[in-house]
Amino acid sequence: MLGHSHALSGLAAGAATLPWAPVQGPVAQAAWVAAAGGMAMLPDLDHSGSTVSDMWGPVTDVPSGAIGRLAQGHRWGTHDALLAPLAFGAFALAAADAYWSSLLLLALAIGLALRALHFVIPGRAENTVVGNLVLSWGGAWLLLDHMPPPAWLPWAVALGVLTHIAGDAITTQGVPVPVVWLVKRCRLALTPLKTGTTLEKAVLAPAFVLATVWFVYANTGLQDAVAPWVQELRSLG
Numbered sequence: 001m002l003g004h005s006h007a008l009s010g011l012a013a014g015a016a017t018l019p020w021a022p023v024q025g026p027v028a029q030a031a032w033v034a035a036a037g038g039m040a041m042l043p044d045l046d047h048s049g050s051t052v053s054d055m056w057g058p059v060t061d062v063p064s065g066a067i068g069r070l071a072q073g074h075r076w077g078t079h080d081a082l083l084a085p086l087a088f089g090a091f092a093l094a095a096a097d098a099y100w101s102s103l104l105l106l107a108l109a110i111g112l113a114l115r116a117l118h119f120v121i122p123g124r125a126e127n128t129v130v131g132n133l134v135l136s137w138g139g140a141w142l143l144l145d146h147m148p149p150p151a152w153l154p155w156a157v158a159l160g161v162l163t164h165i166a167g168d169a170i171t172t173q174g175v176p177v178p179v180v181w182l183v184k185r186c187r188l189a190l191t192p193l194k195t196g197t198t199l200e201k202a203v204l205a206p207a208f209v210l211a212t213v214w215f216v217y218a219n220t221g222l223q224d225a226v227a228p229w230v231q232e233l234r235s236l237g
């Protein structure tokens, strides 16, 4: 799927899983949804020169080249439905321990989400290296400043990565058969859907947006917050 479809599906997955997410309060809930959305871009960091690996210039491009070699190529290791969530989750588990590394991880998630969703964001700041760095690190710092340490980060990372793999599994290119591909390179594709088709752009992407809005409304305090207004409107009618 296209980058922004992945980010949107990650946001929807983050919002849908809020009732089970180990987060409390609106700030942490927002961070959970944002992290799931951004981390749904993570598996495509497996080839240097891609939009997401260009995000922070060499800071993201060099590691992404290394990730690609480690994963044995684009759409292989980082798209393994079993190994990838485990590997990225373990990495996040180590990072969630210290303030600076959770800041880095949250900033990475926000940066990736901004980069993927640039077409709905006014201006072009988030697409420049400096603009993206300022927005994502500022946002991550703001979130971390208003919530307890995010011990839940590994779960959000695993959820985002898994959502990405599920998204690619329904395209013709498919994803590697988990673990088996290490021995014998074989792939799994659930549908003959091509990446970037009208169906993806006109049906899937808007569906993810609607799902995100609905789940945020249903799973957060938002419902209670607007309840008096609904009541008011009803009494008027």
Ligand SMILES: [Zn+2]
Binding pocket: 001, 043, 044, 075, 079, 164, 168
């Ligand atoms: Zn992918």
